[in-house]
Amino acid sequence: MTIDAHILRALRAADAPAVSGAELSRQLGISRAAIWARIEELRSLGYEIEASPHQGYRLRTMPDVLHADDLLSLVAPRQVVGRDIRVFEKTGSTNDVVDKLARDGVPEGVVVFAETQTRGRGRLGRSWCSPARRGLWFSVLLRPNLRPESATQLTVAAATAVARALRGFARVDPQIKWPNDILIQGRKAAGILTDLSAELDHIKHVVLGIGINVNLGATDLPPELRRVATSLRLATGRSHRRADLAAGVLRELDADYARIRQQRFPDIAAEWAAQCSTLGQTVRIDIGGRRVHGRAESLDDTGALLLRTTHGHLERIMGGDVILES
Amino acid sequence: MTIDAHILRALRAADAPAVSGAELSRQLGISRAAIWARIEELRSLGYEIEASPHQGYRLRTMPDVLHADDLLSLVAPRQVVGRDIRVFEKTGSTNDVVDKLARDGVPEGVVVFAETQTRGRGRLGRSWCSPARRGLWFSVLLRPNLRPESATQLTVAAATAVARALRGFARVDPQIKWPNDILIQGRKAAGILTDLSAELDHIKHVVLGIGINVNLGATDLPPELRRVATSLRLATGRSHRRADLAAGVLRELDADYARIRQQRFPDIAAEWAAQCSTLGQTVRIDIGGRRVHGRAESLDDTGALLLRTTHGHLERIMGGDVILES
Numbered sequence: 001m002t003i004d005a006h007i008l009r010a011l012r013a014a015d016a017p018a019v020s021g022a023e024l025s026r027q028l029g030i031s032r033a034a035i036w037a038r039i040e041e042l043r044s045l046g047y048e049i050e051a052s053p054h055q056g057y058r059l060r061t062m063p064d065v066l067h068a069d070d071l072l073s074l075v076a077p078r079q080v081v082g083r084d085i086r087v088f089e090k091t092g093s094t095n096d097v098v099d100k101l102a103r104d105g106v107p108e109g110v111v112v113f114a115e116t117q118t119r120g121r122g123r124l125g126r127s128w129c130s131p132a133r134r135g136l137w138f139s140v141l142l143r144p145n146l147r148p149e150s151a152t153q154l155t156v157a158a159a160t161a162v163a164r165a166l167r168g169f170a171r172v173d174p175q176i177k178w179p180n181d182i183l184i185q186g187r188k189a190a191g192i193l194t195d196l197s198a199e200l201d202h203i204k205h206v207v208l209g210i211g212i213n214v215n216l217g218a219t220d221l222p223p224e225l226r227r228v229a230t231s232l233r234l235a236t237g238r239s240h241r242r243a244d245l246a247a248g249v250l251r252e253l254d255a256d257y258a259r260i261r262q263q264r265f266p267d268i269a270a271e272w273a274a275q276c277s278t279l280g281q282t283v284r285i286d287i288g289g290r291r292v293h294g295r296a297e298s299l300d301d302t303g304a305l306l307l308r309t310t311h312g313h314l315e316r317i318m319g320g321d322v323i324l325e326s
Numbered sequence: 327m328t329i330d331a332h333i334l335r336a337l338r339a340a341d342a343p344a345v346s347g348a349e350l351s352r353q354l355g356i357s358r359a360a361i362w363a364r365i366e367e368l369r370s371l372g373y374e375i376e377a378s379p380h381q382g383y384r385l386r387t388m389p390d391v392l393h394a395d396d397l398l399s400l401v402a403p404r405q406v407v408g409r410d411i412r413v414f415e416k417t418g419s420t421n422d423v424v425d426k427l428a429r430d431g432v433p434e435g436v437v438v439f440a441e442t443q444t445r446g447r448g449r450l451g452r453s454w455c456s457p458a459r460r461g462l463w464f465s466v467l468l469r470p471n472l473r474p475e476s477a478t479q480l481t482v483a484a485a486t487a488v489a490r491a492l493r494g495f496a497r498v499d500p501q502i503k504w505p506n507d508i509l510i511q512g513r514k515a516a517g518i519l520t521d522l523s524a525e526l527d528h529i530k531h532v533v534l535g536i537g538i539n540v541n542l543g544a545t546d547l548p549p550e551l552r553r554v555a556t557s558l559r560l561a562t563g564r565s566h567r568r569a570d571l572a573a574g575v576l577r578e579l580d581a582d583y584a585r586i587r588q589q590r591f592p593d594i595a596a597e598w599a600a601q602c603s604t605l606g607q608t609v610r611i612d613i614g615g616r617r618v619h620g621r622a623e624s625l626d627d628t629g630a631l632l633l634r635t636t637h638g639h640l641e642r643i644m645g646g647d648v649i650l651e652s
Contacts, residue, residue: 123525145614147644149475152526179526196524200478200505201613201645202450287527288471318473319527 003028003038004069009076011049011059020056064133064215064241066113074247081140081254082247083109090132092119094139095195095209101141102197102205108143111250120211122191123180123319128211131220135231136212136246140253143205144260148198151206152303152318153265154257155179155194158208160272161252162190166212169248170232170240175277178296178305179319182212183277187230189213210249215239269299278305278322287320296322329354329364330395335402337375337385346382390459390541390567392439400573407466407580408573409435416458418445420465421521421535427467428523428531434469437576446537448517449506449645454537457546461557462538462572466579469531470586474524477532478629478644479591480583481505481520484534486598487578488516492538495571496558504604504622504631505645508538513556515539536575541565595625604631604648613646622648 006028010019021032028035039049039057046063062070066087075082084106091097091114098112114137120128130137142154162182163174166189174190175183182190193209213221213231221229233239259268273279278296285292285307294309305317332354336345347358354361365375365383372389388396392413401408410432417423417440424438440463446454456463468480488508489500492515500516501509508516519535539547539557547555559565585594599605604622611618611633620635631643 124528147614148522148524149644155526194526196474196522196526198474198522198524199449199645200481200520200522201643288473317527318475319525 002069002072003030003034004042004067005073005076007035007038007042008047008059008070009073011057012073018050018052018055018058023056062241062243064239064243066115066136066243066246070243071111071113071246071250074243075250075254078251078254079258080109080142081257082111082250083107084111086110086112088112088114090114090116090118093117093121093209094137095121095193095207098139098141098207099195099197099205102143102207106141108141108205110141111138113138113246121193121209122211123193128191128193129220129222129225130211131216133242134216134220135214136210136242136249138210138246140208140210140250141205142208142257144203144257146203146260147201148196148203149318150302151194151196151198151203152179153260153268154206154208154303155192156272156299156303157256157260157265157268158192158194158210158253160268160275161256162192162210162212162249163275164271165245165248165252166190166232169245170236172232172235174275176272176275178276178278178322179303184230184232184235187228187235189230189232189235208253212245212249214242214245265301265303269301269303273299282325283307284323284325285317285320286323287317292317293325328395328398329356329360330368330393331399331402333361333364333368334373334385334396335399337383338399344376344378344381344384349382388567388569390565390569392441392462392569392572396569397437397439397573397576400569401576401580404435404577404580405584406435406468407583408437408576409433411437411439414438414440416440416442416444419443419447419535420463421447421519421533424465424467424533425521425523425531428469428533432467434467434531436467437464439464439572447519447535448537449519454517454519455546455548455551456537457542459568460542460546461540462536462568462575464536464572466534466536466576467531468534468583470529470583472529472586473527474522474529475644476628477520477522477524477529478505479586479594480532480534480629481518482598482625482629483582483586483591483594484518484520484536484579486594486601487582488518488536488538488575489601490597491571491574491578492516492558495574496562496566498558498561500601501603502598502601504602504648505629509603510556510558510561513554513561515556515558515561534579538571538575540568540571591627591629595627595629599625608651609633610649610651611643611646612649613643618643619651 025032048060050058068085116132117130120130122128180192190212195207197204215233216231294307351358374386376384442458443456446456448454506518516538521533523530541559542557620633
């Protein structure tokens, strides 16, 4: 962790209302003057930090900005996801940035956030609306020891992690729409895009792109999405501090990725199934040019959906557009 | 096609021993002086072109170089593969060059050759030996309308195309070792590397990397490969003009890719099976950390190998290292 991350962590962790400069200096092994300089820097980023000669420093309010050091301090400790966090003010697509990092050999676990994306993507090259500072638009690099056909496991893990984080953070009741949407009150609040780079029998890397509509107001959504999309703010009637939610999602994702590494995907699948709005439904699924109808029965051990078709046989579906028919 | 490609094509196609400048000028719609300038340029590249005042131009010999215009003229007409051909004197890896082109939106069918690669790759990041001007090291960009689990179809198609081209060109009897090696006299003469970029249910693009050992001598091979690898020259006792073989492979690959687009993969699979040294054999397959034993029975309709394991059940294998056990 950086010094700023340590300072923010110490300020947040303080049981007392304030932490003395001497105590911070001792904890971090740098001079009190250096601490002061870092505090000034954090103030310039919008962190309101009170300094009193007798009591020391006290964190009064935190701005709703994404700050890599703050995020690092919030996510720690973690095994893989969030070991390295980078925040961009603006990018084309965070998935493209992380894909480039992957090709340059960066280890798994790096997370790239952007305050806004100029070419945010959803599935099949569809555009993803990412208004500045209103949501969480980020991508995670993973290098799992999985075969390409098991990459769906990562999408399923990400969906459960996002749903769990939202539930804990904002006391909402999210539902998962297979394979990659998180709904709140029946409307899309978050989505997951899984970009796979592989040889035939071997994943080279996966970029998990996650978009969460946090503080969007109704007018932040394009008109064609207003009836089908929502945000955490629209659903709960209040704004939320994005960094705290981001850290929650990364911690949950780190935990789910550990379960995948320990070959405990069935645990994730069971949790997923309990909050899935797709299972048990009669659905139509559009897959490229093809359309299948049936009842969504369960997930298999690669994360694929098992559909009982209207002809009675069981079809294994890796991805597609699901439309409820019942 | 470029003017150089047209000129080379006309010179090669001439029934008469020579083609007059007037005839070339008429065919190509440019002046005789312009024809003369292009002929001079081709001569500087090593094409021996005789010019006699009465008869015109005659192509005496062609150098063993890869020249994009020459290759374009040799491959035409084609539907997809070889619409655009680029030749580099030296690259890191042609697969990486083509992957970059793919991300920049270049249409499918582009082929990139390199006279040598400094970081040529085989499967699983293994290095591939590509001595300068001794072989064909190239990559093809495809954007098939296939699901990721069917990408193996392209490897199978490439293997049959390479085997067919070698048979027609050099009268050798190549055998295919599943999934991606071409053997001559039991030794590896060519290999195929399939790099996949995909969403869960949708291939974005595939880069087929093909390496063919054409004119390598025994000392061009690293010592550890001399017992398991060979070249067309080592197998036939003579050198071969690489551009002609390259054009043959691209024409055959174009034909096989058309069969895939027409959903005629079973035809390719049948041709593949007839020259496969793996089917019917008792084998061990190493897949990542896992090892399976059994009898290689057949290919399924995605191109995966169906292995009858020693426990009697049928396992579907997407890729791996095959070792003959019988």
